[in-house]
Amino acid sequence: MLWHGARNPKVNVDVHLLETPMSIFSATVLGTPRIGPQRELKFAIERYWRGEHSEAELRSVATELRAHTWAQLVDAGLDSIPTNVFSLYDQMLDTTVLVGALPQRYLAAAETDLDRYFAAARGTAAVPPLEMTKWFDTNYHYLVPEFSAETHFTLHPEALLEDLHAAQAAGIPARPVIIGPFTYLRLAKEADRAATPGLGGALSRLHDLLPVYEELLQLLAAEGVEWVQLDEPSAVTTLSSAELELLGKVYDRLGGLAQRPQILVATYFGDTKDALPVLAGTPIDGLALDFVAGDLPPQDIPGLSEKLLVAGVVDGRNVWATAIDGAVEQLVRASERAAHVAVSTSCSLLHVPYTLAGEDLPTIEERAASGTDGLCREWLAFGTEKVAEISLLAQIQRGEKDPNAPEAQTARDITAHRRGSAVTNNPTLRKRIAALTYADYHRPDYAERAVLQRDELNLPLLPTTTIGSFPQTAEIRSARQRFVRGELTEEQYDEAMRREIQDVIKLQEDLDIDVLVHGEPERNDMVQYFAEQLEGYWASRNGWVQSYGTRCVRPPVVYGDVQRPSAMSVTWSAYAASLTDRPMKGMLTGPITMLSWSFVRDDQALEATAVQVALAIRDECVDLENAGIRIIQVDEPALRELLPLRDEDKAHYAEWAAAAFRLATAGVAPATQIHTHMCYSEFGEMVGVIGELDADVTSVESARSQMEIVSDLEEHGYRQAIGPGVYDIHSPRVPHVEEISAALQLALKAVPAERLWVNPDCGLKTRRAEECVPSLEAMVTATKNLRAQLAQ
Numbered sequence: 001m002l003w004h005g006a007r008n009p010k011v012n013v014d015v016h017l018l019e020t021p022m023s024i025f026s027a028t029v030l031g032t033p034r035i036g037p038q039r040e041l042k043f044a045i046e047r048y049w050r051g052e053h054s055e056a057e058l059r060s061v062a063t064e065l066r067a068h069t070w071a072q073l074v075d076a077g078l079d080s081i082p083t084n085v086f087s088l089y090d091q092m093l094d095t096t097v098l099v100g101a102l103p104q105r106y107l108a109a110a111e112t113d114l115d116r117y118f119a120a121a122r123g124t125a126a127v128p129p130l131e132m133t134k135w136f137d138t139n140y141h142y143l144v145p146e147f148s149a150e151t152h153f154t155l156h157p158e159a160l161l162e163d164l165h166a167a168q169a170a171g172i173p174a175r176p177v178i179i180g181p182f183t184y185l186r187l188a189k190e191a192d193r194a195a196t197p198g199l200g201g202a203l204s205r206l207h208d209l210l211p212v213y214e215e216l217l218q219l220l221a222a223e224g225v226e227w228v229q230l231d232e233p234s235a236v237t238t239l240s241s242a243e244l245e246l247l248g249k250v251y252d253r254l255g256g257l258a259q260r261p262q263i264l265v266a267t268y269f270g271d272t273k274d275a276l277p278v279l280a281g282t283p284i285d286g287l288a289l290d291f292v293a294g295d296l297p298p299q300d301i302p303g304l305s306e307k308l309l310v311a312g313v314v315d316g317r318n319v320w321a322t323a324i325d326g327a328v329e330q331l332v333r334a335s336e337r338a339a340h341v342a343v344s345t346s347c348s349l350l351h352v353p354y355t356l357a358g359e360d361l362p363t364i365e366e367r368a369a370s371g372t373d374g375l376c377r378e379w380l381a382f383g384t385e386k387v388a389e390i391s392l393l394a395q396i397q398r399g400e401k402d403p404n405a406p407e408a409q410t411a412r413d414i415t416a417h418r419r420g421s422a423v424t425n426n427p428t429l430r431k432r433i434a435a436l437t438y439a440d441y442h443r444p445d446y447a448e449r450a451v452l453q454r455d456e457l458n459l460p461l462l463p464t465t466t467i468g469s470f471p472q473t474a475e476i477r478s479a480r481q482r483f484v485r486g487e488l489t490e491e492q493y494d495e496a497m498r499r500e501i502q503d504v505i506k507l508q509e510d511l512d513i514d515v516l517v518h519g520e521p522e523r524n525d526m527v528q529y530f531a532e533q534l535e536g537y538w539a540s541r542n543g544w545v546q547s548y549g550t551r552c553v554r555p556p557v558v559y560g561d562v563q564r565p566s567a568m569s570v571t572w573s574a575y576a577a578s579l580t581d582r583p584m585k586g587m588l589t590g591p592i593t594m595l596s597w598s599f600v601r602d603d604q605a606l607e608a609t610a611v612q613v614a615l616a617i618r619d620e621c622v623d624l625e626n627a628g629i630r631i632i633q634v635d636e637p638a639l640r641e642l643l644p645l646r647d648e649d650k651a652h653y654a655e656w657a658a659a660a661f662r663l664a665t666a667g668v669a670p671a672t673q674i675h676t677h678m679c680y681s682e683f684g685e686m687v688g689v690i691g692e693l694d695a696d697v698t699s700v701e702s703a704r705s706q707m708e709i710v711s712d713l714e715e716h717g718y719r720q721a722i723g724p725g726v727y728d729i730h731s732p733r734v735p736h737v738e739e740i741s742a743a744l745q746l747a748l749k750a751v752p753a754e755r756l757w758v759n760p761d762c763g764l765k766t767r768r769a770e771e772c773v774p775s776l777e778a779m780v781t782a783t784k785n786l787r788a789q790l791a792q
């Protein structure tokens with residue numbers, strides 16, 4: 001049994017607890033990344049999918065990476081290691097397999113368990129995959145459990161036991177991590193049952209599911225497991241009183257088991273608020289709280305003092321070095337409230353890159369020597385560096401290290417250095433922001449703009465357009481790779497992109513599309529492309545983070561005040577415009593999408609950073625306008641992604657997000673037409689905000705939801721023009737003219753023809769030309785037919 005640190009004398013501990021002492025730990029993380037420091041697992045899985053690897057080869061890569069991760073954590077001084085987190089695709093899908101809830105269609109879809117697992121994750125020619133959606137407010141996506149009348153929960157612990165036995169054999173102090181039953185069900189959906197009022201997701205299944213968790217806990221106890229971690233991030237979201245009650249019942253029941261390991265319930269991604277007293281009142285042994293996004297309330301929480309409080313003081317989802325004083329202070333306060341405190345991350349490290357090693361960044365000392373100012377290596381902490389921080393903080397917490405030890409002093413100096421750097425506090429920019437007025441955020445009334453734009457643009461009824469990107473052809477990708485490798489000069493690369501733009505414009509003219517785009521061939525990614533050109537933004541070399549399955553992204557880092565040193569897209573748009581007489585749409589990424597796909601500053605409010613990014617985009621809009629571009633589209637596909645998890649925070653977000661968009665777009669003349677684009681199917685809570693953006697035209701994904709968004713928007717008083725996507729670009733299928741006509745007719749029931757635009761659901765970059773051309777042909781034909789009909 002591990003005993004670290006002395007019991008806090010200020011806390012009164014019941015005598016009976018002293019009779020059954022807890023085994024405690026002092027330093028851990030809530031979870032780890034798994035794709036591999038060089039994305040080894042990603043590549044191994046993809047090789048397996050292509051048939052180039054056997055299952056055994058794939059498993060050996062995974063096993064080696066797992067062992068390496070465990071060993072690193074132990075070497076760093078952690079005394080409890082999260083295991084069972086090394087998923088081959090997704091931890092929610094792993095839980096679905098664990099509780100025997102894989103839908104029947106996948107059991108029949110493949111020969112082996114591994115292929116059934118991947119069938120559920122990705123689908124096969126015969127069966128579609130499980131639905132995928134975003135994991136709380138992160139950019140990680142999980143597979144949504146789907147239940148039907150035939151779902152009967154049964155325990156399938158094979159994978160979990162394999163993982164556990166490997167850890168035990170390696171002498172790892174393993175703490176298996178499992179998604180808790182409450183969160184698992186709340187995120188699940190019922191295929192053929194209506195939801196129970198007051199209970200989200202599939203919570204009404206709890207009675208059927210709990211026995212499986214009980215059996216699992218008994219099994220783990222028999223296997224000699226000391227601690228199990230049950231993840232309950234749903235506890236930080238807004239819960240109904242019926243849900244809170246249920247949450248309490250779950251842990252009363254699991255905690256009441258006679259034979260079980262000690263239970264750590266992990267909550268993260270926010271403040272546990274009203275779920276905290278509920279969980280603290282149950283007989284669980286430990287509670288992990290997010291001290292980055294939340295805090296302990298001042299009032300007494302009955303039950304808390306008897307538990308191991310796992311304090312998430314190191315940010316698990318952002319990339320900044322921890323401010324040591326703040327963390328120590330939080331630990332001190334936590335120690336006054338609980339008998340034992342362990343140092344941890346706020347959430348799993350799944351959401352940050354592996355390590356800063358290999359990144360090309362000057363140190364503070366190198367900056368000083370060269371007399372430059374800017375991002376310094378020490379400001380940042382990726383996974384490995386965060387583990388080292390935890391180790392240091394745990395030593396301080398255990399009283400083994402003085403809070404004024406040299407390492408702690410260094411950490412302190414780093415925080416001060418970052419705060420003091422001019423790049424995080426640009427006086428000229430700050431002055432500009434302070435001087436912003438109402439007028440900077442508002443354009444003249446839409447009705448007035450609409451008249452001016454009609455005269456300026458002279459477009460036909462039901463104008464046709466596309467969302468921006470055209471297929472990223474093999475030629476484009478190879479030119480980009482050769483340019484990055486230095487095999488093409490910048491002139492040669494630009495020339496290749498110009499040829500691509502010529503082709504795309506010729507194609508759109510041949511198709512007789514009304515408002516053209518340049519096709520975005522020069523953009524690797526809609527966020528990174530701009531991030532690389534903005535001051536205050538840094539793009540890492542190897543900072544990969546899992547987005548879903550084997551898909552990884554490399555979010556750029558906003559480290560300082562964001563400024564636009566020069567125009568970013570004007571040359572390309574102006575060149576494209578010069579090739580045609582038709583209106584050319586300029587293409588930009590909006591402030592909210594820029595931030596939601598980046599690592600953001602933690603030293604100022606997100607809305608303050610949004611204002612800076614918005615100003616950079618505003619200046620770009622004005623430059624596009626000056627270059628003769630009369631239509632500018634500012635994409636906000638990620639508008640919904642930053643929506644807060646708790647209801648009471650949503651209105652404030654909606655307000656500043658819409659304001660940032662308006663700031664970005666209100667600098668142009670009323671005759672210049674602003675478009676925006678959004679593409680997620682669950683608009684629900686966002687419908688009201690879309691009107692607040694005050695774009696002249698909004699294109700939205702809608703082909704898969706029968707144009708519902710059009711009537712939803714109208715009902716919410718939306719009065720600008722709208723371009724509901726008339727066909728689904730996520731499918732390789734070419735739509736028939738009749739389908740598109742039917743979609744347009746449907747839209748016309750909700751919106752007058754004068755305010756309707758015609759466009760696909762989203763950009764075309766993931767499609768092949770063979771699919772795009774006939775699809776766009778059908779779109780234009782359907783539009784012309786409808787125009788003729790309306791003219792009669």
Ligand code: GLN
Pocket residue numbers: 467468469520526587635637677678679762763764765
């Ligand atoms: N303009 C972008 C494109 O067409 C929009 C992408 C998006 O909506 N995600 O690719």
Ligand code: ZN
Pocket residue numbers: 467637677678679761762763
């Ligand atoms: Zn889109």
